[in-house]
Amino acid sequence: MTGRLDADVAVVGLGAMGAMSAWHLARTGASVLGFEQFGIAHDRGAAGGESRLFRMAYHEGPEYVPLLRRARELWWELAEASGRDLFIPTGCLSIGLPGLAPMVNVRRSVTEHDLEHEILGPDELAVRYPQHRLHDGEIGILDAAGGMLRPELAVLAAAQQAIALGARLHEHTAVRGIEPGNGGVTILTDDARYRVRRVVVTAGPWTGELVPAVAVTVKPIVLTWFAPADLPAYGPDRFPAFVRDTDGVHLFGCPVLDGMSVKCGFADVWEPLAGAQDLTRDLPDAALRPLSDAVRRFLPGLHPEPIRHNVYMDGYTPDRTAVVGVLPDAPSVVVLAGFSGHGFKMAPVFGAIAADLALEGGTPFGIARMSPARFAAAT
Numbered sequence: 463m464t465g466r467l468d469a470d471v472a473v474v475g476l477g478a479m480g481a482m483s484a485w486h487l488a489r490t491g492a493s494v495l496g497f498e499q500f501g502i503a504h505d506r507g508a509a510g511g512e513s514r515l516f517r518m519a520y521h522e523g524p525e526y527v528p529l530l531r532r533a534r535e536l537w538w539e540l541a542e543a544s545g546r547d548l549f550i551p552t553g554c555l556s557i558g559l560p561g562l563a564p565m566v567n568v569r570r571s572v573t574e575h576d577l578e579h580e581i582l583g584p585d586e587l588a589v590r591y592p593q594h595r596l597h598d599g600e601i602g603i604l605d606a607a608g609g610m611l612r613p614e615l616a617v618l619a620a621a622q623q624a625i626a627l628g629a630r631l632h633e634h635t636a637v638r639g640i641e642p643g644n645g646g647v648t649i650l651t652d653d654a655r656y657r658v659r660r661v662v663v664t665a666g667p668w669t670g671e672l673v674p675a676v677a678v679t680v681k682p683i684v685l686t687w688f689a690p691a692d693l694p695a696y697g698p699d700r701f702p703a704f705v706r707d708t709d710g711v712h713l714f715g716c717p718v719l720d721g722m723s724v725k726c727g728f729a730d731v732w733e734p735l736a737g738a739q740d741l742t743r744d745l746p747d748a749a750l751r752p753l754s755d756a757v758r759r760f761l762p763g764l765h766p767e768p769i770r771h772n773v774y775m776d777g778y779t780p781d782r783t784a785v786v787g788v789l790p791d792a793p794s795v796v797v798l799a800g801f802s803g804h805g806f807k808m809a810p811v812f813g814a815i816a817a818d819l820a821l822e823g824g825t826p827f828g829i830a831r832m833s834p835a836r837f838a839a840a841t
């Protein structure tokens with residue numbers, strides 16, 4: 463590569479994956495430049511909304527468990543290094559009929575990977591967790607490694623660790639173009655251009671604007687908060703994070719973290735947007751009705767009108783498997799995108815993978831199914 467280099471690696475987009483990538487890259491001693499179009503730890507993309515579920519017994523399949531194991535270790539490392547309370551270990555309760563595909567995957571995860579868990583039959587589940595109104599035959603699987611993460615704080619913690627290790631992170635600086643060539647990459651912003659050896663693109667729902675070959679579908683996700691009558695019964699010590707599949711309704715939720723309300727949401731039911739720029743937080747009242755109905759049916763101890771709501775978004779792939787790897791036709795460009803509503807919990811391990819890919823060209827983690835070539839071929 464000819465000419466002056468501004469850094470070994472640039473990270474474009476400092477949300478969940480980008481902040482973790484910058485942290486891991488800086489830990490190796492590489493020189494790192496980072497760019498974020500908004501402020502660090504903003505809540506206008508995929509990493510807002512106060513809490514995220516961490517689950518190790520995985521609805522999406524047991525093949526994720528090795529990544530989840532390493533992610534969990536890294537969450538505690540980041541919490542300790544930053545002195546911030548990033549992980550609240552509540553356990554995670556999966557509820558559903560035992561034959562449902564997600565419940566089968568949860569059971570396979572715990573048996574194939576020997577995860578600490580409890581299987582609660584209908585009677586025991588009703589006694590232990592009376593907050594949930596159950597349907598006949600539903601069981602619970604309590605994943606002991608599960609818990610809650612704090613997304614905005616986590617992004618902030620990772621970015622601050624990266625800065626402490628020497629990374630130069632530019633906030634309020636949108637990247638307008640990424641030009642691979644001449645053995646490196648040129649990064650264009652409104653008022654500067656930078657030359658780096660490799661770039662890690664972690665632009666979340668905006669990825670298609672920078673890397674058209676990875677045009678993830680942008681979907682909003684609405685979060686809603688409901689007030690319990692009996693506040694202590696919904697605290698982290700008595701009400702684990704949960705994921706529930708009943709009658710085609712997929713509901714997830716978190717215990718009270720704000721002193722007054724339980725967060726609930728549906729994944730994967732919201733209509734796609736034309737692009738990230740179309741996100742709106744103004745919702746018609748009718749859009750919240752299905753969530754109120756689900757709360758009325760399944761969590762009768764909560765007042766069924768949300769006391770607040772907000773709208774976030776994530777990039778989705780057709781099979782809900784992320785795109786992680788080096789672009790086949792541009793070896794200096796690493797892309798991590800399309801986390802499809804379930805990537806946050808794995809962000810620290812994906813940050814480590816991004817550093818491996820950018821600095822070594824490969825990683826010991828099993829990510830073959832996430833190859834960008836696969837995604838390009840599928841579109």
Ligand SMILES: Cc1cc2nc3c(=O)[nH]c(=O)nc-3n(C[C@H](O)[C@H](O)[C@H](O)COP(=O)(O)OP(=O)(O)OC[C@H]3O[C@@H](n4cnc5c(N)ncnc54)[C@H](O)[C@@H]3O)c2cc1C
Nearest residue numbers: 475477478479499507508515637666668801803805806807
């Ligand atoms: C409401 C909601 C609930 C979720 N719940 C869970 C959960 O419980 N558990 C779980 O594991 N996952 C969950 N997820 C998924 C998880 O949060 C996402 O998969 C993850 O945050 C994706 O991270 P990302 O880095 O790809 O995107 P983001 O966190 O959005 O980061 C992308 C960043 O890139 C920046 N950017 C974009 N373009 C540019 C540019 N041109 N120049 C500079 N900066 C740019 C953006 O501003 C943004 O900061 C949820 C997602 C949502 C939306």
